[in-house]
Amino acid sequence: MTQISERAAAPVEAPARPADPSAAESTARSAATAVTFAKALNTALADAMAADSSVLMFGEDVGPLGGVFRITDGLTARFGPGRCFDTPLAEAGIMGMAVGMAMNGMRPVVEMQFDAFAYPAFEQVVSHVAKLPNRTKGRVLLPMVIRIPYAGGIGGVEHHCDSSESYYAHTPGLTVLAPATVRDAYLMLREAIASPDPVVFLEPKKLYWSKEVVDLGELRRAFEDGSAPRTIGSAVVARSGTDATLIAYGPSVPTAMAAAAAAAEEGRSLEVIDVRSLVPFDDETVCASVRRTGRAVVIAETPGFASVAAEIVARVQERCFHSLAAPVRRVTGFDIPYPAPKLEHHFLPSVDRILDTVDELQWEDGQ
């Protein structure tokens, strides 16, 4: 199988989070710098490997090259070829070997080079990674992380841009995470590696080179002393608003943030929820927001049919029906194979399409 595109998108700014006073203080102490999403992941891997000798990293081109996206840059040099290494080019092999290593005392982190190249490993993921702990009544735990560069918006050729989260989220036994910020990239990967359960860790390719001012040393301390809030199973309010809630995750969060900023200029206050933990899903945070605003739009790159976005819509309507002033809507990719680079902008949720959908939330009918 060939991997044609090693290129990530041009840098985009990561969405800003509401200022956290403690973060501002640490910024004032000047250790905070502009850090890329990729660097945060790389640092999280290095910190996890330094903290626990059972943490291993392997996959295709993750050794001396440092991964096609350089997420594993420097790990082989620092930790040796026994800790970070290249495997034969076979995804089921990578996944199945990781299962055995996790059975036998290791905490493997594997990289599937691209979303659509993870499919050869699908049987191992669905039939063993997800089921072995349950099959053995928890006697065998699989503390392993499956890192998948995923989703589009990078002008990639076919098989390099799939939003595959719904396959994994549909499979009981998997924790499925999709960070959208540099801070979460670090903290969620550390938490994923520390989890006793297997985690599918979805890294939005188009955000790899996005930057955020963070203090990685402070994040490391906060994670390692337990003071960082847990991210697994926890959604966050990325922007506060009062008129409607945009619910997004991974690559769609910056788009939702941009839509909320544009709406504000038009006098409409949109709240943005960054789901970030697809499984377990944080019904509480999502529904609390929708009950406050009364309207919701779910945004995701994935084809909408039978998707995580569809699940979120169903959950919100089941739980918030009497708080809703309009049907919950979706802005997702079309139900088509991921398009060629020159056409992908038609497919991806855009600020305009989000704002058009918000406009259709039956504002004239009350509230």
Next chain:
Amino acid sequence: MTIPTNSDSTRTEGGVDTQLLPSPVPVQLIDHHGEAHPDARYALPDPQALLAGYARLISGRRINDQANALVRQGRLAVYPSSHGQEACQVSAALVLQSQDWLFPTYRDTVAVITRGVDPLEVFTLLRGDWHSGYDPYELHVAPQATPLATQLLHAVGVAHAAKLRGEDTVVLALCGDGATSEGDFHEALNFAAVFHVPVVFFVQNNEYAISVPLKNQSVAPSLAHKAIGYGMPGERVDGNDLAALLSVLGAAVDSARSGGGPALIEAHTYRMQAHTNADDATRYRAAEDVDKWIPKDPISRLRTYLRGLSLLDDAVEEQFAAEAEAVAAAIRVGLNADVEVDPQELFAHVYTQKTAQLREQADLLRDELSREAVQS
């Protein structure tokens, strides 16, 4: 089989290392008449070891018969029998040390029990109580695999982890002839060879994958010949000859333990019964074909051999039969007792901590069951 001293030695300039190739015919140390034949490479096991192995064959045959009966009585949902393959089953367990791992398939119940796992815990799977019933860490036996060849990669991972920690562990991974067609078989052998990890792949070629004969799976000279493609040694052995199996598997395990890397062993045997009780083998093979294998039975030849050495007489045979009957009786009694499975366990092991959604669903089922209990 000559074991290379390191992984680099298997590739030679301008040709292949033919020492990786298996014997032209399967290694046989005791023929089906019970006569021993010396082999330059493989020593005949100690007679006392063969006598102990014979006792396990008797027990294994009895377990197969008992499990088939329990299916007919509705006590087991299904049973893939290893009748006729007991020598493979017993040898797979006996060549391992306590720190080693066994990776069995659904047809390897006798191997798992021979390794020492409580038969009632083994039959948890086939009685339908849970998908696996024993603690894999207690005796280093992985759950019996139902998908084909996927477990071979797990075996490679277990061995790889052990190697990284410098442990003295060998992993014996079982599969059938049909499983050699799966991609995971290829990936497992290749990974094992590239990482030079201590795994012995043991293929029980019983000539059928449900209804499909071996000639429709592979036209390789033998399944063991596939090994050279991965740069590991392959060997073929008479799968109904316990002596040859113990010697050939034992050599491969010893080699793996001493850093010789992985090996592929193919045992030529035959599935004497249908795939499971749900299968009708008369639709795809003739009774005469099955009958040809009756004289090759693994028990009868070893019985003749041991009687010839005067190690086996009627009294010892009665003793072995009584021991086998005790195992069967314990299985019968255990499986005739109805075990209550707590439905709340359905939610307990999906994640180490129940998600909010699973807590809701567990409560829903609990409420349903409590309402049913009130009504009844």
